Each structure stands twice: as C-alpha cells, then as structure tokens.
Amino acid sequence: MSVHTLADYLELARVENDSSVLHRLARCPYPFVWHALAANPHTAPATLLELSTAQDSAWNDNRLLRLLAEHPRADYSVLRAVRDAAAAKLAEGERPYAAVLALAGRRELATEVVRQLGALRGASARLRSQLDRQLALRA
Numbered sequence: 001m002s003v004h005t006l007a008d009y010l011e012l013a014r015v016e017n018d019s020s021v022l023h024r025l026a027r028c029p030y031p032f033v034w035h036a037l038a039a040n041p042h043t044a045p046a047t048l049l050e051l052s053t054a055q056d057s058a059w060n061d062n063r064l065l066r067l068l069a070e071h072p073r074a075d076y077s078v079l080r081a082v083r084d085a086a087a088a089k090l091a092e093g094e095r096p097y098a099a100v101l102a103l104a105g106r107r108e109l110a111t112e113v114v115r116q117l118g119a120l121r122g123a124s125a126r127l128r129s130q131l132d133r134q135l136a137l138r139a
Helices: 006-016 019-025 031-039 045-051 058-070 076-091 097-104 111-119 125-136
Strands: none
Touching (some): 019 045, 031 058, 045 058, 045 076, 058 097, 076 111, 097 111, 097 125, 111 125
16 A cells, blocks of 8 residues: 655646646645645646635635735636635735735736725735735836
C-alpha cells in the first residue's frame, strides 16, 4: 500500500498535464490543500472557480481569495466569483483586504466593479485609499 502526499498529486498533475487530478483535490476538506491548489500555476480555471466557494475560517478564506485573485490562470468568471465572495465577507464585517487589492490589479474586471468593494461595511478608510491608489495605476 503506497501513501501519496499532496506534493505527489501536484507533481502527477504537472507531469501528466492532467487538470482532473487537481480538480478532484479541490473537493477535499483541508484548507492547506485549497491554498496549494490556488498557488499552483497549473490549476485550471474550472478548479479555481470551484475553490472560490470553499469556506473554513476567516484567515483561511481570506488567504484563499487572495491566492485566487492573484492566480495567473484566473479568468473573468473566477475573478468575478472572488469579487463576489470578497463583497460578501466585507458586508459581514470581515476583512479580505489582500484579495480586494489583488483584484484591483486585475484588468479583467471593470474598475467600477472593484471600486464598489470600498463602499461596503467592512472596508476601512485605509483600504479605500489603497484601493483608489491601485486602481489609479491601471490608467
């Protein structure tokens, strides 16, 4: 009986160029696996989209949203899902600030769609100023 680690599965997916291996891993209940998938440049957009709904704790969720927002293969649907998840967290009073600022750097989302995050209940004055600064860099 062989025991496989997360690193084994990530390497298998890379070597065989098989995104289904990573997609199956996205359904596991462990946030450290979600983070590894979101940080893996080979993770397909469909898997990233599935990860955007994963929830564990405020810290793990916010880290996951930031990783998804920064992912090089995150397409419009993934970024929109991350934006919506960040908006929900802000409305609940949580602070997914790193994810919001990462979204501000992504041109796939309209400036106004991202700027709206600064008007939500959980957005601090500092987040709003950093958000404005980041969005100004797009111009």
